[in-house]
Amino acid sequence: MFLAWKELIYSKLKFSLIIGVLVLIGYLLFLISGLSNGLMNMNREAIDTWGGDAIVMTDESNQNLAQSVIDKDEIKDKFKEVAPIKNTAVIASTDDRKQNALLFGIDQDTFIAPEVSDGKTFKKDFEVVADDTLKEKGFKIGDTLDLAGTNDNLKITGFTAGAKYNAAPILYANNQTVDVLTNNRMKDKVNAFVVKDPDFKDVDVKSDLQVVDTESFIKKLPGYTEQKLTLDFMSYFLFAISAFIIGIFLYVITIQKAPIYGLLKAQGLSNGFLAKSVLYQTLILSVIAVLISLALTLATAYFMPPVVPIIFKWQLIALYAATLIITALLGGLFSIRSIQKVDPLKTIG
Numbered sequence: 001m002f003l004a005w006k007e008l009i010y011s012k013l014k015f016s017l018i019i020g021v022l023v024l025i026g027y028l029l030f031l032i033s034g035l036s037n038g039l040m041n042m043n044r045e046a047i048d049t050w051g052g053d054a055i056v057m058t059d060e061s062n063q064n065l066a067q068s069v070i071d072k073d074e075i076k077d078k079f080k081e082v083a084p085i086k087n088t089a090v091i092a093s094t095d096d097r098k099q100n101a102l103l104f105g106i107d108q109d110t111f112i113a114p115e116v117s118d119g120k121t122f123k124k125d126f127e128v129v130a131d132d133t134l135k136e137k138g139f140k141i142g143d144t145l146d147l148a149g150t151n152d153n154l155k156i157t158g159f160t161a162g163a164k165y166n167a168a169p170i171l172y173a174n175n176q177t178v179d180v181l182t183n184n185r186m187k188d189k190v191n192a193f194v195v196k197d198p199d200f201k202d203v204d205v206k207s208d209l210q211v212v213d214t215e216s217f218i219k220k221l222p223g224y225t226e227q228k229l230t231l232d233f234m235s236y237f238l239f240a241i242s243a244f245i246i247g248i249f250l251y252v253i254t255i256q257k258a259p260i261y262g263l264l265k266a267q268g269l270s271n272g273f274l275a276k277s278v279l280y281q282t283l284i285l286s287v288i289a290v291l292i293s294l295a296l297t298l299a300t301a302y303f304m305p306p307v308v309p310i311i312f313k314w315q316l317i318a319l320y321a322a323t324l325i326i327t328a329l330l331g332g333l334f335s336i337r338s339i340q341k342v343d344p345l346k347t348i349g
Helices: 004-009 012-050 177-183 213-221 224-256 258-266 271-303 314-341 344-348
Strands: 054-058 081-093 098-106 116-119 128-133 144-147 154-158 167-175 192-196 209-213
Touching: 012 054, 012 081, 012 314, 012 344, 054 213, 081 177, 098 128, 098 177, 098 258, 154 167, 167 177, 209 213, 213 224, 224 271, 224 314, 271 314
Parallel strands: 098 167, 128 154
Antiparallel strands: 054 192, 054 209, 081 098, 081 144, 081 192, 116 154, 128 167, 144 154
């Protein structure tokens, strides 16, 4: 450790380049992690807020909520708690702003009813509680929302947190509102039932229905799995790139220091001692780089505008930081073989 640290202090510029490259990789990796979590959360936010164990919908809907239509009494008394939902897509606008949204019709006495964070809940037809991100876009309590393709309008009575479905903000209303806006196509029907029952798998339903656990339902949301896999692969490639880059840097430095290693070997230092010195150097470099990357990431997140979906899960960040250090150490292993090949007699002679 002493030899490794002394060399780092002596060759500051050389090793600063390695730290700089690792900082950029770590910074990008942590930001991608935060953006990935934010994007994934936008897709599933409302579903997680509901706290249900499963979703009941038609088998032919391919787990697409909008394509499922069920009689409202279809599963009566089959599960411990059931919350029916209706939904339809709307384009809501005021004089100076327009927003694509999903209108959800719910029963207020069910467990999926939104917890109002500002204002009050809906009481009458055509009153809605909106996702609070609409507040950041300039919508406010009391606004009258004109709906494209209809002469009806909605009034915002309150806002709620965590109300996005498949990245679209939700407007919660009563069932009668959705019935009118769908020309009574959904009267006495629902799109799906959110079920809260740990034993939902033991319940038999009609053959034209399916009971899907919440996590499986989320994975079938349009684009959810594809986005997650894309961002995960980017992270994996960054790990590989970090190992490759630090391996090249240390290999070149090791080749340049061959005469010094030869001299140290002639003085009795073993290959193992010199190899440990290289690994200690790599460990110190990677730890410093990870700490700087974390500081830059936190600073960036602090100044990010609210519309940017970025969420940091610190357990995942810790895992990525540890993996980045390990991959750097693996990259450092490439140069150890070069140290073993150094012949002190040839080097000195």
